[in-house]
Amino acid sequence: MRDGDGPDTGTAGIAEAADRPAPTDDGAGRTSATGARTSQKEKRLAERGDRILDALATLITRWGYGKTTVDDIAREAGVAKGTVYLHWPTKGAMLHALIEREERQWNEVVLERMAADPRNGTISSTYRHALALARESPLLRALLTQDRDALGEWTRSPQSRARSHRRMEAMHALIRGMRAAGLMRTDITVVVQAYLIAALTYGILTIDEYLPAEFVPPFEDIADAFAVIVRRGFEPDLPAEEETAALARGQAMIADIVASLAGAQAKSSHATPQPDLNDAPGNGRRSKDTEDKEDNT
Numbered sequence: 001m002r003d004g005d006g007p008d009t010g011t012a013g014i015a016e017a018a019d020r021p022a023p024t025d026d027g028a029g030r031t032s033a034t035g036a037r038t039s040q041k042e043k044r045l046a047e048r049g050d051r052i053l054d055a056l057a058t059l060i061t062r063w064g065y066g067k068t069t070v071d072d073i074a075r076e077a078g079v080a081k082g083t084v085y086l087h088w089p090t091k092g093a094m095l096h097a098l099i100e101r102e103e104r105q106w107n108e109v110v111l112e113r114m115a116a117d118p119r120n121g122t123i124s125s126t127y128r129h130a131l132a133l134a135r136e137s138p139l140l141r142a143l144l145t146q147d148r149d150a151l152g153e154w155t156r157s158p159q160s161r162a163r164s165h166r167r168m169e170a171m172h173a174l175i176r177g178m179r180a181a182g183l184m185r186t187d188i189t190v191v192v193q194a195y196l197i198a199a200l201t202y203g204i205l206t207i208d209e210y211l212p213a214e215f216v217p218p219f220e221d222i223a224d225a226f227a228v229i230v231r232r233g234f235e236p237d238l239p240a241e242e243e244t245a246a247l248a249r250g251q252a253m254i255a256d257i258v259a260s261l262a263g264a265q266a267k268s269s270h271a272t273p274q275p276d277l278n279d280a281p282g283n284g285r286r287s288k289d290t291e292d293k294e295d296n297t
Contacts, residue, residue, distance in 0.1 A: 021288065049087050051075045053098045061138040065095060066152035095154055099163070100141065106133055106140055107258050114254070119227070121250030122235055123178055123197070128227035131201055135219055145205050166261060174257050181249040182242070185234055193234055200226060 055076035056094070059068040070091055074081040088094040109130050119125040134140045142150035154160055171194045178184035184193065204226060208216055238246055 007118070014145055032053055034202070034237060040097060045087075048079065048103075049097075051080065052087055053094070053101060056098050056103070056141055057095055058097075060142070060150055064149050064152065064211075065154060070080075071192075092154065092157075095151075096137075096159055102137075102139055103261075107261070109133055111255070111258060119231070119247075120209065121254065122183055122225045123232065124231040125174065126174070126254055127197055127230060128223055131226060132219070134201075134225045135223075141205050142224060145202060154236035168198070170257050170261050171197070173260075177253045177257075178250060181253065182238065182246050183235060183250050185236055188234070196233075197230060200229070 035175055042085055052073060055073050056068070059072055063072075068091075070081055070084055073091075073094070075086050077084070084094070088097060110126070110133055113129045113133075113157055114120045117125045117129070134144050136152070141147070141196050143163075146155045146164075153161075172190055173191050175190050179186050179190070204222060
Protein backbone atom coordinates (compact mmCIF):
# COMPACT_ATOMS: atom_id res chain seq x y z
CA MET A 1 0.00 0.00 0.00
CA ARG A 2 1.19 3.52 -0.80
CA ASP A 3 0.10 5.90 1.88
CA GLY A 4 1.13 8.01 4.82
CA ASP A 5 2.58 11.05 3.04
CA GLY A 6 -0.02 13.42 4.48
CA PRO A 7 -2.68 15.74 3.04
CA ASP A 8 -2.50 16.81 -0.59
CA THR A 9 -1.95 20.50 -1.32
CA GLY A 10 -3.06 20.29 -4.94
CA THR A 11 -6.26 18.55 -5.96
CA ALA A 12 -7.15 17.68 -2.39
CA GLY A 13 -7.81 21.29 -1.49
CA ILE A 14 -6.56 20.79 2.08
CA ALA A 15 -3.50 22.93 2.33
CA GLU A 16 -0.72 22.55 4.82
CA ALA A 17 1.85 24.55 2.89
CA ALA A 18 2.33 26.91 5.80
CA ASP A 19 3.59 24.03 7.92
CA ARG A 20 6.18 22.93 5.37
CA PRO A 21 9.70 24.35 5.23
CA ALA A 22 10.22 26.69 2.31
CA PRO A 23 13.01 25.85 -0.14
CA THR A 24 16.20 27.61 0.84
CA ASP A 25 18.96 29.01 -1.30
CA ASP A 26 22.63 28.38 -0.62
CA GLY A 27 23.65 31.80 -1.92
CA ALA A 28 24.65 30.54 -5.36
CA GLY A 29 21.14 30.17 -6.76
CA ARG A 30 20.89 26.45 -5.97
CA THR A 31 17.82 25.09 -4.19
CA SER A 32 18.68 23.11 -1.08
CA ALA A 33 18.19 19.36 -0.83
CA THR A 34 15.40 20.02 1.69
CA GLY A 35 13.53 22.15 -0.82
CA ALA A 36 13.95 19.52 -3.53
CA ARG A 37 12.62 16.81 -1.23
CA THR A 38 9.63 19.00 -0.35
CA SER A 39 8.88 19.57 -4.04
CA GLN A 40 9.11 15.84 -4.76
CA LYS A 41 6.81 15.07 -1.85
CA GLU A 42 4.23 17.58 -3.06
CA LYS A 43 4.41 16.07 -6.53
CA ARG A 44 3.85 12.57 -5.12
CA LEU A 45 0.88 13.83 -3.09
CA ALA A 46 -0.67 15.52 -6.13
CA GLU A 47 -0.18 12.39 -8.24
CA ARG A 48 -1.71 10.24 -5.55
CA GLY A 49 -4.65 12.64 -5.22
CA ASP A 50 -5.21 12.43 -8.97
CA ARG A 51 -5.07 8.64 -8.79
CA ILE A 52 -7.76 8.63 -6.12
CA LEU A 53 -9.94 10.96 -8.20
CA ASP A 54 -9.39 8.73 -11.23
CA ALA A 55 -10.61 5.80 -9.16
CA LEU A 56 -13.73 7.70 -8.10
CA ALA A 57 -14.48 8.64 -11.73
CA THR A 58 -14.12 5.02 -12.81
CA LEU A 59 -16.42 3.72 -10.08
CA ILE A 60 -19.06 6.42 -10.60
CA THR A 61 -19.40 5.45 -14.24
CA ARG A 62 -19.40 1.76 -13.34
CA TRP A 63 -21.71 1.64 -10.31
CA GLY A 64 -22.90 5.18 -9.60
CA TYR A 65 -21.93 7.52 -6.77
CA GLY A 66 -24.44 6.16 -4.29
CA LYS A 67 -23.17 2.57 -4.55
CA THR A 68 -19.50 3.55 -4.40
CA THR A 69 -17.88 3.45 -0.96
CA VAL A 70 -14.61 4.90 0.26
CA ASP A 71 -13.37 1.31 0.63
CA ASP A 72 -14.08 0.78 -3.09
CA ILE A 73 -12.25 3.96 -4.02
CA ALA A 74 -9.21 3.07 -1.92
CA ARG A 75 -9.07 -0.41 -3.43
CA GLU A 76 -9.37 0.91 -6.99
CA ALA A 77 -6.66 3.53 -6.35
CA GLY A 78 -4.32 1.08 -4.59
CA VAL A 79 -4.13 3.01 -1.31
CA ALA A 80 -5.32 2.52 2.25
CA LYS A 81 -8.71 3.89 3.24
CA GLY A 82 -7.08 6.23 5.75
CA THR A 83 -4.98 7.68 2.95
CA VAL A 84 -8.12 8.68 1.06
CA TYR A 85 -9.26 10.62 4.15
CA LEU A 86 -5.91 12.39 4.31
CA HIS A 87 -6.82 13.96 0.96
CA TRP A 88 -10.57 14.52 1.45
CA PRO A 89 -12.57 14.41 4.69
CA THR A 90 -15.72 13.01 3.03
CA LYS A 91 -16.79 11.28 -0.13
CA GLY A 92 -18.80 14.38 -1.03
CA ALA A 93 -15.71 16.60 -0.84
CA MET A 94 -13.92 14.12 -3.09
CA LEU A 95 -16.71 14.27 -5.67
CA HIS A 96 -16.60 18.08 -5.60
CA ALA A 97 -12.84 18.01 -6.26
CA LEU A 98 -13.32 15.52 -9.10
CA ILE A 99 -15.94 17.69 -10.80
CA GLU A 100 -13.74 20.77 -10.53
CA ARG A 101 -10.76 18.93 -12.02
CA GLU A 102 -12.77 17.43 -14.86
CA GLU A 103 -14.42 20.72 -15.78
CA ARG A 104 -11.04 22.42 -16.06
CA GLN A 105 -9.85 19.68 -18.38
CA TRP A 106 -13.06 19.70 -20.42
CA ASN A 107 -12.86 23.45 -21.01
CA GLU A 108 -9.28 23.09 -22.23
CA VAL A 109 -10.23 20.29 -24.63
CA VAL A 110 -13.20 22.19 -26.05
CA LEU A 111 -11.07 25.29 -26.68
CA GLU A 112 -8.40 23.15 -28.39
CA ARG A 113 -10.96 21.52 -30.68
CA MET A 114 -12.60 24.81 -31.51
CA ALA A 115 -9.24 26.31 -32.48
CA ALA A 116 -9.13 23.90 -35.45
CA ASP A 117 -12.74 24.66 -36.47
CA PRO A 118 -13.34 27.16 -39.31
CA ARG A 119 -16.49 28.26 -37.45
CA ASN A 120 -14.58 28.94 -34.23
CA GLY A 121 -16.11 31.97 -32.55
CA THR A 122 -19.74 31.00 -33.08
CA ILE A 123 -22.34 29.52 -30.78
CA SER A 124 -22.85 26.58 -33.14
CA SER A 125 -19.15 25.64 -32.99
CA THR A 126 -19.01 26.03 -29.20
CA TYR A 127 -21.91 23.72 -28.47
CA ARG A 128 -21.10 21.27 -31.23
CA HIS A 129 -17.74 20.52 -29.59
CA ALA A 130 -19.17 20.61 -26.07
CA LEU A 131 -21.82 18.11 -27.13
CA ALA A 132 -19.25 15.80 -28.71
CA LEU A 133 -17.10 15.88 -25.57
CA ALA A 134 -20.12 15.15 -23.37
CA ARG A 135 -20.88 12.14 -25.51
CA GLU A 136 -17.31 10.88 -25.03
CA SER A 137 -17.22 11.48 -21.26
CA PRO A 138 -19.77 9.60 -19.13
CA LEU A 139 -19.05 11.87 -16.17
CA LEU A 140 -19.60 15.08 -18.14
CA ARG A 141 -22.77 13.61 -19.62
CA ALA A 142 -23.98 12.78 -16.12
CA LEU A 143 -23.31 16.35 -15.00
CA LEU A 144 -25.08 17.94 -17.94
CA THR A 145 -28.12 15.71 -17.59
CA GLN A 146 -28.11 15.70 -13.76
CA ASP A 147 -28.07 11.91 -13.78
CA ARG A 148 -29.02 10.77 -10.27
CA ASP A 149 -28.08 7.17 -10.97
CA ALA A 150 -24.51 8.30 -11.58
CA LEU A 151 -24.21 11.24 -9.16
CA GLY A 152 -26.69 10.35 -6.43
CA GLU A 153 -27.91 13.03 -4.04
CA TRP A 154 -25.19 15.42 -5.21
CA THR A 155 -27.59 16.48 -7.98
CA ARG A 156 -29.79 18.05 -5.29
CA SER A 157 -26.96 19.70 -3.39
CA PRO A 158 -26.38 23.47 -3.18
CA GLN A 159 -23.09 22.95 -5.06
CA SER A 160 -24.92 21.28 -7.93
CA ARG A 161 -27.55 24.02 -8.11
CA ALA A 162 -24.87 26.72 -8.00
CA ARG A 163 -22.94 24.99 -10.77
CA SER A 164 -26.03 24.74 -13.01
CA HIS A 165 -26.84 28.38 -12.32
CA ARG A 166 -23.31 29.49 -13.27
CA ARG A 167 -23.41 27.50 -16.51
CA MET A 168 -26.75 29.00 -17.57
CA GLU A 169 -25.61 32.49 -16.64
CA ALA A 170 -22.52 31.92 -18.77
CA MET A 171 -24.67 30.77 -21.69
CA HIS A 172 -26.85 33.86 -21.41
CA ALA A 173 -23.79 36.12 -21.22
CA LEU A 174 -22.27 34.41 -24.26
CA ILE A 175 -25.48 34.78 -26.28
CA ARG A 176 -25.78 38.47 -25.36
CA GLY A 177 -22.19 39.02 -26.42
CA MET A 178 -22.70 37.11 -29.66
CA ARG A 179 -25.74 39.22 -30.45
CA ALA A 180 -23.78 42.42 -29.83
CA ALA A 181 -20.99 41.12 -32.11
CA GLY A 182 -23.45 40.39 -34.91
CA LEU A 183 -23.03 36.62 -34.57
CA MET A 184 -26.54 35.83 -33.24
CA ARG A 185 -29.99 36.75 -34.43
CA THR A 186 -31.80 39.34 -32.34
CA ASP A 187 -35.39 38.58 -33.40
CA ILE A 188 -35.58 35.80 -30.77
CA THR A 189 -35.08 36.55 -27.08
CA VAL A 190 -31.91 35.53 -25.25
CA VAL A 191 -33.93 33.39 -22.86
CA VAL A 192 -35.57 31.43 -25.66
CA GLN A 193 -32.30 30.96 -27.55
CA ALA A 194 -30.55 29.64 -24.42
CA TYR A 195 -33.48 27.39 -23.55
CA LEU A 196 -33.66 25.82 -27.01
CA ILE A 197 -29.90 25.16 -27.18
CA ALA A 198 -29.99 23.58 -23.70
CA ALA A 199 -33.04 21.51 -24.65
CA LEU A 200 -31.40 20.25 -27.84
CA THR A 201 -28.22 19.35 -25.97
CA TYR A 202 -30.07 17.57 -23.16
CA GLY A 203 -32.33 15.74 -25.58
CA ILE A 204 -29.47 14.43 -27.71
CA LEU A 205 -27.61 13.20 -24.62
CA THR A 206 -30.62 11.30 -23.23
CA ILE A 207 -32.81 10.17 -26.14
CA ASP A 208 -30.81 6.99 -26.83
CA GLU A 209 -32.37 5.51 -23.68
CA TYR A 210 -35.79 5.65 -25.33
CA LEU A 211 -35.01 4.61 -28.91
CA PRO A 212 -34.24 1.17 -30.34
CA ALA A 213 -30.56 1.00 -31.29
CA GLU A 214 -31.30 0.59 -35.01
CA PHE A 215 -32.94 4.04 -35.05
CA VAL A 216 -29.91 5.84 -33.58
CA PRO A 217 -27.66 7.36 -36.29
CA PRO A 218 -23.86 7.71 -35.93
CA PHE A 219 -23.04 10.40 -33.41
CA GLU A 220 -20.76 12.30 -35.79
CA ASP A 221 -23.76 12.81 -38.07
CA ILE A 222 -25.84 13.98 -35.11
CA ALA A 223 -23.20 16.47 -33.96
CA ASP A 224 -22.77 17.90 -37.45
CA ALA A 225 -26.54 18.25 -37.89
CA PHE A 226 -26.83 19.85 -34.44
CA ALA A 227 -24.32 22.53 -35.51
CA VAL A 228 -26.23 23.13 -38.76
CA ILE A 229 -29.54 23.52 -36.91
CA VAL A 230 -28.08 25.97 -34.40
CA ARG A 231 -26.32 27.91 -37.13
CA ARG A 232 -29.37 28.21 -39.37
CA GLY A 233 -31.73 28.90 -36.49
CA PHE A 234 -29.70 31.40 -34.48
CA GLU A 235 -26.83 32.82 -36.55
CA PRO A 236 -27.17 35.42 -39.32
CA ASP A 237 -25.47 35.15 -42.71
CA LEU A 238 -22.67 37.70 -42.81
CA PRO A 239 -20.72 38.99 -45.81
CA ALA A 240 -17.24 37.46 -45.94
CA GLU A 241 -15.53 40.77 -45.14
CA GLU A 242 -17.60 41.15 -41.97
CA GLU A 243 -17.52 37.53 -40.88
CA THR A 244 -13.75 37.33 -40.27
CA ALA A 245 -13.78 40.25 -37.84
CA ALA A 246 -16.96 38.98 -36.17
CA LEU A 247 -15.46 35.51 -35.65
CA ALA A 248 -12.38 37.05 -34.04
CA ARG A 249 -14.63 38.92 -31.61
CA GLY A 250 -16.52 35.71 -30.91
CA GLN A 251 -13.33 33.77 -30.18
CA ALA A 252 -12.17 36.37 -27.68
CA MET A 253 -15.58 36.38 -26.06
CA ILE A 254 -15.67 32.59 -25.67
CA ALA A 255 -12.20 32.60 -24.11
CA ASP A 256 -13.34 35.28 -21.64
CA ILE A 257 -16.47 33.31 -20.71
CA VAL A 258 -14.44 30.14 -20.08
CA ALA A 259 -11.93 32.08 -17.96
CA SER A 260 -14.78 33.69 -16.01
CA LEU A 261 -16.35 30.29 -15.32
CA ALA A 262 -13.01 28.95 -14.12
CA GLY A 263 -12.57 31.94 -11.81
CA ALA A 264 -16.07 31.59 -10.37
CA GLN A 265 -15.49 27.90 -9.80
CA ALA A 266 -12.19 28.51 -8.01
CA LYS A 267 -13.78 31.23 -5.86
CA SER A 268 -16.64 28.92 -4.93
CA SER A 269 -14.19 26.16 -4.01
CA HIS A 270 -12.08 28.41 -1.79
CA ALA A 271 -15.18 29.79 -0.10
CA THR A 272 -16.23 26.30 0.97
CA PRO A 273 -14.79 25.59 4.45
CA GLN A 274 -12.72 22.43 4.67
CA PRO A 275 -12.81 20.37 7.89
CA ASP A 276 -9.59 20.09 9.86
CA LEU A 277 -8.20 16.60 9.36
CA ASN A 278 -6.34 16.88 12.64
CA ASP A 279 -9.69 16.23 14.31
CA ALA A 280 -9.97 12.86 12.60
CA PRO A 281 -9.18 9.80 14.72
CA GLY A 282 -6.05 7.88 13.88
CA ASN A 283 -4.18 10.55 11.89
CA GLY A 284 -6.85 10.97 9.24
CA ARG A 285 -8.66 7.66 9.66
CA ARG A 286 -12.29 7.83 10.67
CA SER A 287 -13.96 5.84 13.37
CA LYS A 288 -16.01 2.86 12.19
CA ASP A 289 -19.31 4.67 12.86
CA THR A 290 -18.18 7.72 10.91
CA GLU A 291 -16.88 5.62 8.02
CA ASP A 292 -20.13 3.69 7.75
CA LYS A 293 -22.11 6.91 7.76
CA GLU A 294 -19.96 8.63 5.14
CA ASP A 295 -19.74 5.58 2.91
CA ASN A 296 -23.50 5.69 2.52
CA THR A 297 -23.85 9.41 1.81
